Amino acid sequence: MINLSILDYSPIDENSNAREALIATTNLAKRAEELGFKRFWVSEHHGMQTLAGSTPEMLMMHLAANTKNIRIGSGGVMLQHYSAYKVAEGIKLMEALYPGRIDLGIGRAPGGDKLTHNALNIGKTRVLAYDQQIRDLKAYFGSDNEFNLSFPDLIPTPIVDTLPQLWSLGAGASGGLLAAQEGTSYIFAHFINPGGTGLRATEDYLSNFSPSLITTKPQNMVAVFVAVAETDEAAELLAKGFDHWLLMIESGRETPYYMNYNSIKNYHYTAMEKEIIKHNRNRIIVGSPETAKKKIEKLADAYRTNEVMLLPQIFGKENRMKTIELLSEVFK
Incomplete structure (x- = not known):
């Protein structure tokens, strides 16, 4: 059985705005819960006109308050910009309010351009290595001396009796091994790098996993964009809009909507x-x-996982809603 989850960018559709995009994300999360999706994650993108998802922790809190059972997470928090201590405090606060429902997905991508990176890191005099930040996060989530902590006597509050799930996001060759060594869950962004690197990184993860307090056994996912409609022909029209959006983004010609x-x-x-x-x-x-089900099953089999995270990054809140409804029905 394959579990389905969702990663949403909060896209701003033509003739819409950021506020409406965030409302659409909220409604999509509610519907995903009704349909039995396992997780609903939101992204961190800075300075992008077409996306409203810039601050995942704040949006996570809102989504958790507006749902009851579905796991809510970040896909992800771009850890290089932030203090691991501050991230841990925010996630522990959510875990206190919504125990057993919070996922912290972390990544080392900038989530924006150089200007954004500089603005987010202004005034910093010390930059920690990414793997050290992961160790710090694990320690802040409940270990005493198991990890090499940058501030050994520092205990983030609130103190809670449950742990969030910690997911390392990968899109390159080295991420799987790092996630294995640090004992986190692991998700590969096939939607960023579909060239086969993910299969090798996933194999590295599964073959070298070292248990930790926060992740006792290996757990992996794969993430992919989806465009699904009643027919292959209708889905193709949705995908053409996606084609154009991605082309404009990658060529530095992002459209306002x-x-x-x-x-x-x-x-x-x-x-x-x-x-x-x-x-x-x-x-x-x-x-x-x-058609989509067969492709998703093939992808899950290749990545040796029973959970696939879907990104319905297509035009129209109605189309995104319909995509997840159609997939939910066919995977029952």
Whole structure:
């Protein structure tokens, strides 16, 4: 049996705004819970016009308050910008309010451009290595002297009797081994890097996992974009909007809004742009529910996991809602 989870970017659709995007995220989380999805994660993206998801911890608190059972998490907190102590305090506060429901997904990507990075790190005089920050987080979540803690006598509050799940996000070759060595759960971003690196990184993780207080046995996922509609043809139209959005993002020509397919259908792509779009299609599963299910099952099998995190990064809150409803039905 494959468990399905969701990672949502809070996309801002054409003729909409950030407030409406965040309301749509809230409604999507509520519906995901009704449909039996296991987790609902939100992202950290800075300075992007088409995405409202800039501060996952704050949005997580809101989503947890508006749901009852589904696990709420970050996909992820970009740890290089922050104090591990401050991150631990926020997550422990959520764990106190919503015990057994909080996931902390962490990554080392910048989540924005160089200007954003500089603004987030202004005034810093000390930068810790990423692996040290992971060790610090684990210690802050409940270990005494098991880890090499930067501040040995510091205990984040509130003190709670449950632990969040700690997930390392990976998109490259080394992330799996690091997650294994540090004893965290591991998710590979196939939607970023579908070229086979993830299979090797996942194998490294599963083969070298070292148990920790916070993660006693290996637990891994794979994440992928999805565009699902009633038919393969309808799903293809949704995917064309995704194609355009991703092309604009990667070429530094981000549009103010996530555009409807009808607004970009007459765009004339160059030969090079067509090649980029063709390559990017490896990052998304497109099709009817039956077609998508086969592809998701194949992906899960390749990554040796029983849980797949889906990113319905397509135009229209109704289309995103329909995508998760169709997948829920076909995976019953």
